[in-house]
Amino acid sequence: MALSTTLNSTLGHIHIIIPQHYHRQPIVSRLISRYDLIINIASALLESHAKDDGLFNLEIQGVSQQIEASLSYLQELNVEIVELDFKSIVQENQDKFQILCTSHNFSDIIDGNEKKADSHVVKGQTSRAKFQVCIPKNYQSYPVIAGLVYCYGLTVNISGAVLDTNPENDGWFDLEVWGRRQQIVLGLRYLKELGLQIWL
Template structure:
């Protein structure tokens, strides 16, 4: 898939879409997965574009104060864009901002609303630069074929460590969890070099209705990703 190259325009503050009215969402809630549900009651559906356009690629730094919030997950649940993570570096210690290369797929209004939302949260857009993330090392007894994860009955929140192999990069694995299963996903740590196709390592927190959470974890179990319950 071909991606547009708009990183420098975004970082320089230049307009990347024609001027159109964009409604900014209310502040992102600190807790409560119901606030993360797609198109909550009382809000109208986002306008449907005639046809999707080429993905918008941007490189962002998310401040440490936002790293426990499902910001990237919210782009899918609220605005309907598909978010493909092309590079990521986020330490679990949260001393520095998390840096991500994102491809936002959807219609022009969906893309514009998503970018406006990030800017409203004061997420920093930066020029394109390589992310040289360090891959996670396997612990004794772990395997890249490790699965399945089985959730306790009635579980509505789970933390997972997940390995996403390079050949899965065209598939927006994390965004699909939100879109297909209506769960919220917070990225707690991430390591995905942006120099070509590399394996990705993520620690995620998923929450939602138990039935939806079970379906999301079942989809991961059936994928080519390896996953572990985070300790």
């Protein structure tokens, strides 16, 4: 049903505070698309339409140089880095995070290597969709939202989120996604095929 995509070298977590004036910016999405990182959101608190800052605890896997560049990007935005812990990982743990990409939903698998969706493949104008998705406890160790960026080339902004560290509780995210219409359709299908509840 699914293919797994892994990155090597470095694994860690980062606790960041995103200022309220950046809530309309797809910061986490840019960390994935610009720096080729796999990011799993371990916990998050961001109230829609609130003036409070957003709190995100991110688990990150990627090449060390790209991680360093992503941290510089956050510092340029004055995103507060509360906690930072990275370490090199041994070979047997290099598949810590798996992005689940349903093989029949994207056309850019070449020689068995998964690549990010190419915007040239999908024709049409850029569209936007807003929806809420529930992340059940059995998927909280998988970077589901990162799959929208990595597999389907979508830009994803998290406009609201509640996900605590208790593995027994489900989490939910208010998402705004931008991309070609077909990319959005495939992204929504990807979430549905994972069995996730979506409210449009």
